[in-house]
Amino acid sequence: MWGMVTPLQYGDPPHVGPFALQARLQTAPAGLVYLGQAPDGRVVSVAVLSSGAALDAAARDRFVTAIKDAQGRTGVRAWGASLVDRVRGRVSPDTPPVLAMQDGPAPWVAVPYVPNGPGAERFLDPVTVSGTLIGQRHGPDFAHYWLGDRTPALPAPPAPPPPPVATRRSVVLASTLLATLVLALLLVTWMLLFRAEDEPEPPRPLPNTQFVPTPPPEPASPEPQQPTPGPSGSGDGSQSPWPDDLFDGRGPI
Structure with missing residues:
Protein backbone atom coordinates (compact mmCIF):
# COMPACT_ATOMS: atom_id res chain seq x y z
CA MET A 1 0.00 0.00 0.00
CA TRP A 2 1.35 3.37 -0.93
CA GLY A 3 0.45 6.84 0.19
CA MET A 4 0.74 8.85 3.36
CA VAL A 5 -1.57 8.24 6.27
CA THR A 6 -3.66 11.35 6.97
CA PRO A 7 -6.27 12.05 9.64
CA LEU A 8 -9.94 11.71 8.87
CA GLN A 9 -11.33 14.76 7.14
CA TYR A 10 -14.70 16.43 7.11
CA GLY A 11 -17.22 14.11 5.49
CA ASP A 12 -15.37 10.90 6.33
CA PRO A 13 -17.57 8.39 8.15
CA PRO A 14 -16.51 7.33 11.65
CA HIS A 15 -17.73 3.79 11.02
CA VAL A 16 -18.21 1.59 7.98
CA GLY A 17 -20.17 -1.48 8.90
CA PRO A 18 -18.69 -2.94 12.10
CA PHE A 19 -15.30 -1.29 11.50
CA ALA A 20 -14.22 1.92 13.23
CA LEU A 21 -12.23 4.16 10.90
CA GLN A 22 -9.08 5.82 12.24
CA ALA A 23 -7.30 7.51 9.30
CA ARG A 24 -7.08 7.87 5.55
CA LEU A 25 -4.62 5.58 3.81
CA GLN A 26 -5.16 6.58 0.20
CA THR A 27 -7.32 8.74 -2.06
CA ALA A 28 -7.77 6.90 -5.35
CA PRO A 29 -9.57 8.17 -8.49
CA ALA A 30 -12.45 5.76 -7.87
CA GLY A 31 -12.72 6.00 -4.11
CA LEU A 32 -10.99 6.21 -0.77
CA VAL A 33 -9.11 3.75 1.44
CA TYR A 34 -9.25 3.99 5.22
CA LEU A 35 -7.37 2.46 8.11
CA GLY A 36 -9.83 0.84 10.49
CA GLN A 37 -10.18 -1.52 13.39
CA ALA A 38 -12.41 -4.58 13.60
CA PRO A 39 -14.51 -5.36 16.68
CA ASP A 40 -11.98 -8.04 17.65
CA GLY A 41 -9.10 -5.55 17.52
CA ARG A 42 -7.62 -6.49 14.14
CA VAL A 43 -6.35 -3.67 11.95
CA VAL A 44 -8.08 -3.59 8.57
CA SER A 45 -8.03 -1.67 5.32
CA VAL A 46 -11.44 -0.47 4.12
CA ALA A 47 -12.17 0.77 0.59
CA VAL A 48 -15.28 2.72 -0.39
CA LEU A 49 -16.31 4.22 -3.70
CA SER A 50 -16.58 7.94 -4.23
CA SER A 51 -20.04 9.43 -4.48
CA GLY A 52 -19.74 9.88 -8.25
CA ALA A 53 -18.46 6.35 -8.86
CA ALA A 54 -21.22 4.91 -6.68
CA LEU A 55 -23.81 6.66 -8.86
CA ASP A 56 -22.32 5.01 -11.98
CA ALA A 57 -23.97 1.60 -12.22
CA ALA A 58 -21.17 0.18 -14.41
CA ALA A 59 -18.41 1.37 -12.06
CA ARG A 60 -20.30 0.07 -9.05
CA ASP A 61 -20.78 -3.30 -10.76
CA ARG A 62 -17.06 -3.60 -11.53
CA PHE A 63 -16.19 -2.89 -7.90
CA VAL A 64 -18.65 -5.45 -6.53
CA THR A 65 -17.66 -8.05 -9.15
CA ALA A 66 -13.98 -7.79 -8.18
CA ILE A 67 -14.87 -8.30 -4.53
CA LYS A 68 -17.06 -11.32 -5.21
CA ASP A 69 -14.42 -12.86 -7.47
CA ALA A 70 -11.89 -12.61 -4.66
CA GLN A 71 -14.38 -14.13 -2.23
CA GLY A 72 -15.07 -17.07 -4.55
CA ARG A 73 -11.48 -18.22 -4.73
CA THR A 74 -9.77 -20.27 -2.03
CA GLY A 75 -6.28 -21.60 -1.43
CA VAL A 76 -3.56 -20.49 -3.82
CA ARG A 77 -6.06 -19.01 -6.28
CA ALA A 78 -7.23 -16.57 -3.65
CA TRP A 79 -3.97 -14.70 -4.11
CA GLY A 80 -3.90 -14.81 -7.89
CA ALA A 81 -6.07 -14.40 -10.94
CA SER A 82 -6.32 -15.93 -14.36
CA LEU A 83 -4.88 -14.26 -17.43
CA VAL A 84 -8.33 -13.29 -18.70
CA ASP A 85 -9.25 -11.74 -15.33
CA ARG A 86 -6.07 -9.69 -15.28
CA VAL A 87 -6.54 -8.50 -18.85
CA ARG A 88 -10.17 -7.58 -18.21
CA GLY A 89 -9.14 -5.65 -15.15
CA ARG A 90 -11.21 -7.57 -12.67
CA VAL A 91 -8.69 -8.31 -9.93
CA SER A 92 -5.02 -7.86 -9.28
CA PRO A 93 -2.67 -10.82 -8.83
CA ASP A 94 -1.90 -9.79 -5.24
CA THR A 95 -5.49 -9.16 -4.15
CA PRO A 96 -5.78 -9.73 -0.37
CA PRO A 97 -8.49 -11.93 1.17
CA VAL A 98 -11.83 -10.31 1.88
CA LEU A 99 -12.91 -10.07 5.51
CA ALA A 100 -16.26 -8.34 4.95
CA MET A 101 -18.12 -6.53 2.19
CA GLN A 102 -21.42 -4.90 1.38
CA ASP A 103 -22.97 -4.27 -2.00
CA GLY A 104 -25.84 -2.00 -2.83
CA PRO A 105 -25.83 1.72 -3.66
CA ALA A 106 -22.77 2.38 -1.44
CA PRO A 107 -20.58 -0.75 -1.49
CA TRP A 108 -17.44 -1.21 0.59
CA VAL A 109 -14.89 -3.94 1.31
CA ALA A 110 -12.57 -4.67 4.24
CA VAL A 111 -9.31 -6.69 4.07
CA PRO A 112 -6.48 -7.30 6.57
CA TYR A 113 -4.05 -4.40 6.82
CA VAL A 114 -0.47 -5.26 5.91
CA PRO A 115 2.09 -2.42 6.22
CA ASN A 116 3.67 -1.77 2.81
CA GLY A 117 1.55 -4.61 1.43
CA PRO A 118 -1.54 -4.90 -0.76
CA GLY A 119 -4.75 -3.59 0.72
CA ALA A 120 -8.30 -2.73 -0.17
CA GLU A 121 -7.16 -0.33 -2.89
CA ARG A 122 -6.71 -3.36 -5.16
CA PHE A 123 -10.49 -3.49 -5.59
CA LEU A 124 -10.58 0.13 -6.74
CA ASP A 125 -8.20 -0.53 -9.65
CA PRO A 126 -10.78 -2.25 -11.92
CA VAL A 127 -13.32 0.54 -11.37
CA THR A 128 -11.68 3.29 -13.40
CA VAL A 129 -11.50 1.29 -16.67
CA SER A 130 -12.79 -2.15 -17.65
CA GLY A 131 -10.19 -2.91 -20.33
CA THR A 132 -10.25 -5.26 -23.32
CA LEU A 133 -8.27 -8.29 -24.46
CA ILE A 134 -5.95 -6.07 -26.46
CA GLY A 135 -5.29 -3.59 -23.70
CA GLN A 136 -6.90 -0.95 -21.56
CA ARG A 137 -9.07 1.77 -22.96
CA HIS A 138 -7.24 5.05 -23.10
CA GLY A 139 -7.10 8.19 -25.18
CA PRO A 140 -7.23 11.95 -24.85
CA ASP A 141 -11.03 12.03 -24.95
CA PHE A 142 -11.67 9.08 -22.61
CA ALA A 143 -12.38 9.99 -18.98
CA HIS A 144 -15.02 9.01 -16.49
CA TYR A 145 -17.40 11.85 -15.72
CA TRP A 146 -17.09 11.26 -11.97
CA LEU A 147 -13.31 11.62 -11.81
CA GLY A 148 -12.28 14.25 -9.31
CA ASP A 149 -15.01 13.44 -6.81
CA ARG A 150 -13.37 12.88 -3.41
CA THR A 151 -16.43 12.48 -1.19
CA PRO A 152 -17.05 8.93 0.04
CA ALA A 153 -20.29 7.15 -0.77
CA LEU A 154 -21.77 6.47 2.63
CA PRO A 155 -24.26 3.70 3.26
CA ALA A 156 -27.73 4.79 4.21
CA PRO A 157 -28.38 4.84 7.96
CA PRO A 158 -30.14 1.76 9.25
CA ALA A 159 -33.88 1.93 9.43
CA PRO A 160 -35.33 2.54 12.88
CA PRO A 161 -36.57 -0.55 14.65
CA PRO A 162 -40.28 -1.23 14.34
CA PRO A 163 -42.42 -0.15 17.25
CA PRO A 164 -42.96 -2.83 19.85
CA VAL A 165 -46.12 -4.84 19.34
CA ALA A 166 -48.26 -4.89 22.46
CA THR A 167 -49.76 -8.17 23.57
CA VAL A 182 -62.18 8.45 32.70
CA LEU A 183 -64.92 7.21 35.05
CA ALA A 184 -63.18 8.72 38.07
CA LEU A 185 -62.79 12.02 36.25
CA LEU A 186 -66.49 12.09 35.35
CA LEU A 187 -67.46 11.28 38.94
CA VAL A 188 -65.35 14.09 40.34
CA THR A 189 -66.79 16.51 37.77
CA TRP A 190 -70.36 15.52 38.70
CA MET A 191 -69.66 16.01 42.40
CA LEU A 192 -68.20 19.45 41.80
CA LEU A 193 -70.99 20.68 39.53
CA PHE A 194 -74.28 19.13 40.67
CA ARG A 195 -73.58 18.75 44.37
CA ALA A 196 -72.65 22.41 44.62
CA GLU A 197 -76.05 23.38 43.18
CA ASP A 198 -77.99 21.27 45.74
CA GLU A 199 -76.37 22.82 48.80
CA PRO A 200 -78.32 25.88 50.18
CA GLU A 201 -76.60 29.15 49.97
CA PRO A 202 -75.43 30.26 53.42
CA PRO A 203 -77.17 33.39 54.83
CA ARG A 204 -75.39 36.59 54.35
CA PRO A 205 -74.03 38.16 57.53
CA LEU A 206 -75.65 41.35 58.85
CA PRO A 207 -73.78 44.56 58.32
CA ASN A 208 -71.71 45.78 61.20
CA THR A 209 -73.36 48.24 63.58
CA GLN A 210 -71.89 51.69 63.36
CA PHE A 211 -72.03 53.87 66.47
CA VAL A 212 -72.15 57.60 65.68
CA PRO A 213 -71.58 59.80 68.74
CA THR A 214 -74.28 62.46 69.32
CA PRO A 215 -73.96 65.62 71.42
CA PRO A 216 -75.65 65.62 74.84
CA PRO A 217 -79.11 67.23 75.03
CA GLU A 218 -79.20 70.91 76.02
CA PRO A 219 -81.95 72.22 78.42
CA ALA A 220 -84.48 74.51 76.80
CA SER A 221 -84.34 78.11 78.13
CA PRO A 222 -87.70 79.43 79.51
CA GLU A 223 -89.41 82.10 77.52
CA PRO A 224 -89.48 85.56 79.21
CA GLN A 225 -92.94 86.54 80.60
CA GLN A 226 -94.59 89.95 80.30
CA PRO A 227 -94.46 92.00 83.52
CA THR A 228 -97.84 92.64 85.23
CA PRO A 229 -98.80 95.89 87.07
CA GLY A 230 -98.60 95.75 90.83
CA PRO A 231 -101.14 97.03 93.39
CA SER A 232 -99.68 100.47 93.12
CA GLY A 233 -100.46 100.53 89.46
CA SER A 234 -96.88 100.85 88.39
CA GLY A 235 -95.95 98.87 85.47
CA ASP A 236 -92.75 97.73 86.97
CA GLY A 237 -94.28 96.27 90.06
CA SER A 238 -93.57 92.76 90.84
CA GLN A 239 -96.16 90.17 90.26
CA SER A 240 -98.19 89.11 93.23
CA PRO A 241 -97.21 85.81 94.54
CA TRP A 242 -100.80 84.93 94.84
CA PRO A 243 -102.48 84.43 91.62
CA ASP A 244 -105.77 86.19 91.09
CA ASP A 245 -107.61 83.15 90.03
CA LEU A 246 -106.79 81.45 93.31
CA PHE A 247 -109.30 83.58 95.29
CA ASP A 248 -111.47 84.63 92.37
CA GLY A 249 -109.53 87.82 92.02
CA ARG A 250 -110.04 88.99 95.59
CA GLY A 251 -106.67 88.27 96.96
CA PRO A 252 -105.95 86.68 100.25
CA ILE A 253 -108.25 87.42 103.11
Missing part, protein backbone atom coordinates in the same frame (compact mmCIF):
# COMPACT_ATOMS: atom_id res chain seq x y z
CA ARG A 168 -53.47 -8.68 23.97
CA ARG A 169 -53.17 -8.76 27.74
CA SER A 170 -51.34 -5.43 27.88
CA VAL A 171 -53.93 -3.87 25.58
CA VAL A 172 -56.78 -5.07 27.82
CA LEU A 173 -55.03 -3.79 30.95
CA ALA A 174 -54.32 -0.43 29.36
CA SER A 175 -57.93 -0.11 28.18
CA THR A 176 -59.25 -0.99 31.64
CA LEU A 177 -56.98 1.53 33.30
CA LEU A 178 -57.99 4.22 30.85
CA ALA A 179 -61.69 3.52 31.37
CA THR A 180 -61.23 3.66 35.15
CA LEU A 181 -59.47 7.01 34.96
Whole structure:
Protein backbone atom coordinates (compact mmCIF):
# COMPACT_ATOMS: atom_id res chain seq x y z
CA MET A 1 0.00 0.00 0.00
CA TRP A 2 1.35 3.37 -0.93
CA GLY A 3 0.45 6.84 0.19
CA MET A 4 0.74 8.85 3.36
CA VAL A 5 -1.57 8.24 6.27
CA THR A 6 -3.66 11.35 6.97
CA PRO A 7 -6.27 12.05 9.64
CA LEU A 8 -9.94 11.71 8.87
CA GLN A 9 -11.33 14.76 7.14
CA TYR A 10 -14.70 16.43 7.11
CA GLY A 11 -17.22 14.11 5.49
CA ASP A 12 -15.37 10.90 6.33
CA PRO A 13 -17.57 8.39 8.15
CA PRO A 14 -16.51 7.33 11.65
CA HIS A 15 -17.73 3.79 11.02
CA VAL A 16 -18.21 1.59 7.98
CA GLY A 17 -20.17 -1.48 8.90
CA PRO A 18 -18.69 -2.94 12.10
CA PHE A 19 -15.30 -1.29 11.50
CA ALA A 20 -14.22 1.92 13.23
CA LEU A 21 -12.23 4.16 10.90
CA GLN A 22 -9.08 5.82 12.24
CA ALA A 23 -7.30 7.51 9.30
CA ARG A 24 -7.08 7.87 5.55
CA LEU A 25 -4.62 5.58 3.81
CA GLN A 26 -5.16 6.58 0.20
CA THR A 27 -7.32 8.74 -2.06
CA ALA A 28 -7.77 6.90 -5.35
CA PRO A 29 -9.57 8.17 -8.49
CA ALA A 30 -12.45 5.76 -7.87
CA GLY A 31 -12.72 6.00 -4.11
CA LEU A 32 -10.99 6.21 -0.77
CA VAL A 33 -9.11 3.75 1.44
CA TYR A 34 -9.25 3.99 5.22
CA LEU A 35 -7.37 2.46 8.11
CA GLY A 36 -9.83 0.84 10.49
CA GLN A 37 -10.18 -1.52 13.39
CA ALA A 38 -12.41 -4.58 13.60
CA PRO A 39 -14.51 -5.36 16.68
CA ASP A 40 -11.98 -8.04 17.65
CA GLY A 41 -9.10 -5.55 17.52
CA ARG A 42 -7.62 -6.49 14.14
CA VAL A 43 -6.35 -3.67 11.95
CA VAL A 44 -8.08 -3.59 8.57
CA SER A 45 -8.03 -1.67 5.32
CA VAL A 46 -11.44 -0.47 4.12
CA ALA A 47 -12.17 0.77 0.59
CA VAL A 48 -15.28 2.72 -0.39
CA LEU A 49 -16.31 4.22 -3.70
CA SER A 50 -16.58 7.94 -4.23
CA SER A 51 -20.04 9.43 -4.48
CA GLY A 52 -19.74 9.88 -8.25
CA ALA A 53 -18.46 6.35 -8.86
CA ALA A 54 -21.22 4.91 -6.68
CA LEU A 55 -23.81 6.66 -8.86
CA ASP A 56 -22.32 5.01 -11.98
CA ALA A 57 -23.97 1.60 -12.22
CA ALA A 58 -21.17 0.18 -14.41
CA ALA A 59 -18.41 1.37 -12.06
CA ARG A 60 -20.30 0.07 -9.05
CA ASP A 61 -20.78 -3.30 -10.76
CA ARG A 62 -17.06 -3.60 -11.53
CA PHE A 63 -16.19 -2.89 -7.90
CA VAL A 64 -18.65 -5.45 -6.53
CA THR A 65 -17.66 -8.05 -9.15
CA ALA A 66 -13.98 -7.79 -8.18
CA ILE A 67 -14.87 -8.30 -4.53
CA LYS A 68 -17.06 -11.32 -5.21
CA ASP A 69 -14.42 -12.86 -7.47
CA ALA A 70 -11.89 -12.61 -4.66
CA GLN A 71 -14.38 -14.13 -2.23
CA GLY A 72 -15.07 -17.07 -4.55
CA ARG A 73 -11.48 -18.22 -4.73
CA THR A 74 -9.77 -20.27 -2.03
CA GLY A 75 -6.28 -21.60 -1.43
CA VAL A 76 -3.56 -20.49 -3.82
CA ARG A 77 -6.06 -19.01 -6.28
CA ALA A 78 -7.23 -16.57 -3.65
CA TRP A 79 -3.97 -14.70 -4.11
CA GLY A 80 -3.90 -14.81 -7.89
CA ALA A 81 -6.07 -14.40 -10.94
CA SER A 82 -6.32 -15.93 -14.36
CA LEU A 83 -4.88 -14.26 -17.43
CA VAL A 84 -8.33 -13.29 -18.70
CA ASP A 85 -9.25 -11.74 -15.33
CA ARG A 86 -6.07 -9.69 -15.28
CA VAL A 87 -6.54 -8.50 -18.85
CA ARG A 88 -10.17 -7.58 -18.21
CA GLY A 89 -9.14 -5.65 -15.15
CA ARG A 90 -11.21 -7.57 -12.67
CA VAL A 91 -8.69 -8.31 -9.93
CA SER A 92 -5.02 -7.86 -9.28
CA PRO A 93 -2.67 -10.82 -8.83
CA ASP A 94 -1.90 -9.79 -5.24
CA THR A 95 -5.49 -9.16 -4.15
CA PRO A 96 -5.78 -9.73 -0.37
CA PRO A 97 -8.49 -11.93 1.17
CA VAL A 98 -11.83 -10.31 1.88
CA LEU A 99 -12.91 -10.07 5.51
CA ALA A 100 -16.26 -8.34 4.95
CA MET A 101 -18.12 -6.53 2.19
CA GLN A 102 -21.42 -4.90 1.38
CA ASP A 103 -22.97 -4.27 -2.00
CA GLY A 104 -25.84 -2.00 -2.83
CA PRO A 105 -25.83 1.72 -3.66
CA ALA A 106 -22.77 2.38 -1.44
CA PRO A 107 -20.58 -0.75 -1.49
CA TRP A 108 -17.44 -1.21 0.59
CA VAL A 109 -14.89 -3.94 1.31
CA ALA A 110 -12.57 -4.67 4.24
CA VAL A 111 -9.31 -6.69 4.07
CA PRO A 112 -6.48 -7.30 6.57
CA TYR A 113 -4.05 -4.40 6.82
CA VAL A 114 -0.47 -5.26 5.91
CA PRO A 115 2.09 -2.42 6.22
CA ASN A 116 3.67 -1.77 2.81
CA GLY A 117 1.55 -4.61 1.43
CA PRO A 118 -1.54 -4.90 -0.76
CA GLY A 119 -4.75 -3.59 0.72
CA ALA A 120 -8.30 -2.73 -0.17
CA GLU A 121 -7.16 -0.33 -2.89
CA ARG A 122 -6.71 -3.36 -5.16
CA PHE A 123 -10.49 -3.49 -5.59
CA LEU A 124 -10.58 0.13 -6.74
CA ASP A 125 -8.20 -0.53 -9.65
CA PRO A 126 -10.78 -2.25 -11.92
CA VAL A 127 -13.32 0.54 -11.37
CA THR A 128 -11.68 3.29 -13.40
CA VAL A 129 -11.50 1.29 -16.67
CA SER A 130 -12.79 -2.15 -17.65
CA GLY A 131 -10.19 -2.91 -20.33
CA THR A 132 -10.25 -5.26 -23.32
CA LEU A 133 -8.27 -8.29 -24.46
CA ILE A 134 -5.95 -6.07 -26.46
CA GLY A 135 -5.29 -3.59 -23.70
CA GLN A 136 -6.90 -0.95 -21.56
CA ARG A 137 -9.07 1.77 -22.96
CA HIS A 138 -7.24 5.05 -23.10
CA GLY A 139 -7.10 8.19 -25.18
CA PRO A 140 -7.23 11.95 -24.85
CA ASP A 141 -11.03 12.03 -24.95
CA PHE A 142 -11.67 9.08 -22.61
CA ALA A 143 -12.38 9.99 -18.98
CA HIS A 144 -15.02 9.01 -16.49
CA TYR A 145 -17.40 11.85 -15.72
CA TRP A 146 -17.09 11.26 -11.97
CA LEU A 147 -13.31 11.62 -11.81
CA GLY A 148 -12.28 14.25 -9.31
CA ASP A 149 -15.01 13.44 -6.81
CA ARG A 150 -13.37 12.88 -3.41
CA THR A 151 -16.43 12.48 -1.19
CA PRO A 152 -17.05 8.93 0.04
CA ALA A 153 -20.29 7.15 -0.77
CA LEU A 154 -21.77 6.47 2.63
CA PRO A 155 -24.26 3.70 3.26
CA ALA A 156 -27.73 4.79 4.21
CA PRO A 157 -28.38 4.84 7.96
CA PRO A 158 -30.14 1.76 9.25
CA ALA A 159 -33.88 1.93 9.43
CA PRO A 160 -35.33 2.54 12.88
CA PRO A 161 -36.57 -0.55 14.65
CA PRO A 162 -40.28 -1.23 14.34
CA PRO A 163 -42.42 -0.15 17.25
CA PRO A 164 -42.96 -2.83 19.85
CA VAL A 165 -46.12 -4.84 19.34
CA ALA A 166 -48.26 -4.89 22.46
CA THR A 167 -49.76 -8.17 23.57
CA ARG A 168 -53.47 -8.68 23.97
CA ARG A 169 -53.17 -8.76 27.74
CA SER A 170 -51.34 -5.43 27.88
CA VAL A 171 -53.93 -3.87 25.58
CA VAL A 172 -56.78 -5.07 27.82
CA LEU A 173 -55.03 -3.79 30.95
CA ALA A 174 -54.32 -0.43 29.36
CA SER A 175 -57.93 -0.11 28.18
CA THR A 176 -59.25 -0.99 31.64
CA LEU A 177 -56.98 1.53 33.30
CA LEU A 178 -57.99 4.22 30.85
CA ALA A 179 -61.69 3.52 31.37
CA THR A 180 -61.23 3.66 35.15
CA LEU A 181 -59.47 7.01 34.96
CA VAL A 182 -62.18 8.45 32.70
CA LEU A 183 -64.92 7.21 35.05
CA ALA A 184 -63.18 8.72 38.07
CA LEU A 185 -62.79 12.02 36.25
CA LEU A 186 -66.49 12.09 35.35
CA LEU A 187 -67.46 11.28 38.94
CA VAL A 188 -65.35 14.09 40.34
CA THR A 189 -66.79 16.51 37.77
CA TRP A 190 -70.36 15.52 38.70
CA MET A 191 -69.66 16.01 42.40
CA LEU A 192 -68.20 19.45 41.80
CA LEU A 193 -70.99 20.68 39.53
CA PHE A 194 -74.28 19.13 40.67
CA ARG A 195 -73.58 18.75 44.37
CA ALA A 196 -72.65 22.41 44.62
CA GLU A 197 -76.05 23.38 43.18
CA ASP A 198 -77.99 21.27 45.74
CA GLU A 199 -76.37 22.82 48.80
CA PRO A 200 -78.32 25.88 50.18
CA GLU A 201 -76.60 29.15 49.97
CA PRO A 202 -75.43 30.26 53.42
CA PRO A 203 -77.17 33.39 54.83
CA ARG A 204 -75.39 36.59 54.35
CA PRO A 205 -74.03 38.16 57.53
CA LEU A 206 -75.65 41.35 58.85
CA PRO A 207 -73.78 44.56 58.32
CA ASN A 208 -71.71 45.78 61.20
CA THR A 209 -73.36 48.24 63.58
CA GLN A 210 -71.89 51.69 63.36
CA PHE A 211 -72.03 53.87 66.47
CA VAL A 212 -72.15 57.60 65.68
CA PRO A 213 -71.58 59.80 68.74
CA THR A 214 -74.28 62.46 69.32
CA PRO A 215 -73.96 65.62 71.42
CA PRO A 216 -75.65 65.62 74.84
CA PRO A 217 -79.11 67.23 75.03
CA GLU A 218 -79.20 70.91 76.02
CA PRO A 219 -81.95 72.22 78.42
CA ALA A 220 -84.48 74.51 76.80
CA SER A 221 -84.34 78.11 78.13
CA PRO A 222 -87.70 79.43 79.51
CA GLU A 223 -89.41 82.10 77.52
CA PRO A 224 -89.48 85.56 79.21
CA GLN A 225 -92.94 86.54 80.60
CA GLN A 226 -94.59 89.95 80.30
CA PRO A 227 -94.46 92.00 83.52
CA THR A 228 -97.84 92.64 85.23
CA PRO A 229 -98.80 95.89 87.07
CA GLY A 230 -98.60 95.75 90.83
CA PRO A 231 -101.14 97.03 93.39
CA SER A 232 -99.68 100.47 93.12
CA GLY A 233 -100.46 100.53 89.46
CA SER A 234 -96.88 100.85 88.39
CA GLY A 235 -95.95 98.87 85.47
CA ASP A 236 -92.75 97.73 86.97
CA GLY A 237 -94.28 96.27 90.06
CA SER A 238 -93.57 92.76 90.84
CA GLN A 239 -96.16 90.17 90.26
CA SER A 240 -98.19 89.11 93.23
CA PRO A 241 -97.21 85.81 94.54
CA TRP A 242 -100.80 84.93 94.84
CA PRO A 243 -102.48 84.43 91.62
CA ASP A 244 -105.77 86.19 91.09
CA ASP A 245 -107.61 83.15 90.03
CA LEU A 246 -106.79 81.45 93.31
CA PHE A 247 -109.30 83.58 95.29
CA ASP A 248 -111.47 84.63 92.37
CA GLY A 249 -109.53 87.82 92.02
CA ARG A 250 -110.04 88.99 95.59
CA GLY A 251 -106.67 88.27 96.96
CA PRO A 252 -105.95 86.68 100.25
CA ILE A 253 -108.25 87.42 103.11
